[in-house]
Amino acid sequence: MNQPSQHELPSYLNPNELGPWGIYLEQVERVTPYLGKLGKWVETLKRPKRILTVDVPVELDNGTIAHFEGYRVQHNLSRGPGKGGVRYHQDVTLSEVMALSAWMSVKCAAVNVPFGGAKGGIRIDPRQYSERELERVTRRYITEIGMIIGPDKDIPAPDVNTNAQTMAWMVDTYSMNTGQLSTGVVTGKPLSLGGSLGRVEATGRGVFTVGVEAAKDAGLDLQGARVIVQGCGNVGGIAAKLFHEAGAKVIALQDHTATLYQDQGLDIPTILSQYHPKDGLAAHAQAGECLQADEFWTLDCDILIPAALENQITAANADKIRAKIVIEGANGPTTPEADDILTQNGITVVPDVIANAGGVTVSYFEWAQNFSSYFWEEALINERLGRMMRDAYHATAAVAKTHNVTLRTAAFISACTRILEARDLRGLYP
DSSP, rough: OOOOTTOOTTSSTTTTTTTTHHHHHHHHHGGGGGGGGGGGHHHTSSOSSEEEEEEEEEETTTTTTEEEEEEEEEEEEETEEEEEEEEETTTTOOOHHHHHHHHHHHHHHHHSOOEEEEEEEEEOOOOGSSSHHHHHHHHHHHHGGGGGTTTTTTEEEEETTHHHHHHHHHHHHHHHHTSSGGGGOOOSOGGGGTTOHHHHHHHHHHHHHHHHHEEEEEEEOOOOOOEEEESSSTTTTHHHHHHTTOOOOOEEEOOOSSSEEEEEEHHHHHHHHHHOTTTOOGGGGGGGGGGGGGGGGGGGGGGEEESSOSOOBBBTTGGGOOOOOOOSSSSBBBOOOHHHHHHHOOOOOOOOOHHHHHHHHHHHHHHHHHHHHHOOHHHHHHHHHHHHHHHHHHHHHHHHHHHTTOOOHHHHHHHHHHHHHHHHHHHHOO
């Protein structure tokens, strides 16, 4: 009898169009030679533990019924409950959510917080719906995935096009369905519902923190350093603000509406104080010169921060990048082919699984505070966040030096080793 190949792709994947999941699989392949005896478990990393696809029917304001496709993927729970955001976007796919859940597994292990990786998404363009309609979508989605989430099972959080209000609806829906208030079911909540101080700025602050350490390693003085940032939300905007405050010149900002450039540095505080996602940077055209979107990647700079969506740095534009350091604020912004090009060109890439882990780190703090009902001061949160981010960066840099590999491969070595050690110790049941 013929035995099936151990490495066959799951039947729900199209081998000719793997999407973001294919990028993740290639990253796992690159780290496999460094796993030693734990390599026997590596296939565990290539298959999500659980995938839930749900129909999300809601009544719209005009009385019609609309159906939206929703996902919740739990990639690996060997080290703790699932952790990962929920994004609302018209182009969300299962491959994307799978990859994001896997990167969350790696991210949590890389910074050594006791979570596994999970992610959620709904295929919806939130700009086309009212707030009441989005509330109905959120409540129905949480009801549909309610059997697999919970404070000790899987803890959602905000992501693209979701926010603290979305999390508040999730808390209320889950609590009504379980019969008791459960603030720990999500993180990224409003403060009045058990949210944590410092959570809104956490991801951007983490990007800045590891950026400072990477600049030190590169012998780069932040005073006057030229920085360009893609994205003006809680990641890109906060990172731009912190680099500006540190004395760097943020010479370019890009979002979905415009690319602003000012050689002497943009007035970041003024732009961010007036920025609204719906209007975007196009409403601030007077703040600098407006460039074509693809010109952004060719700008002469010291630090480039992609903090928008995945697949932004590809083989098509990687060779044009003139930065010394790339700090990945977004999840999966660089393809493996582009990674190789950047490395060949001597550009240091601080990978997403380290660089943007500030969000999940403070989410961990929020979750812990919810369990104890004791809340910390913001200064303490920022101090603990800074320490954990610096420790994670330096540990990753040490592994990279030991094995003579990139920071991304080093982060995967550390993280996958932790995940598979837990899997190995727990064994298989039954």
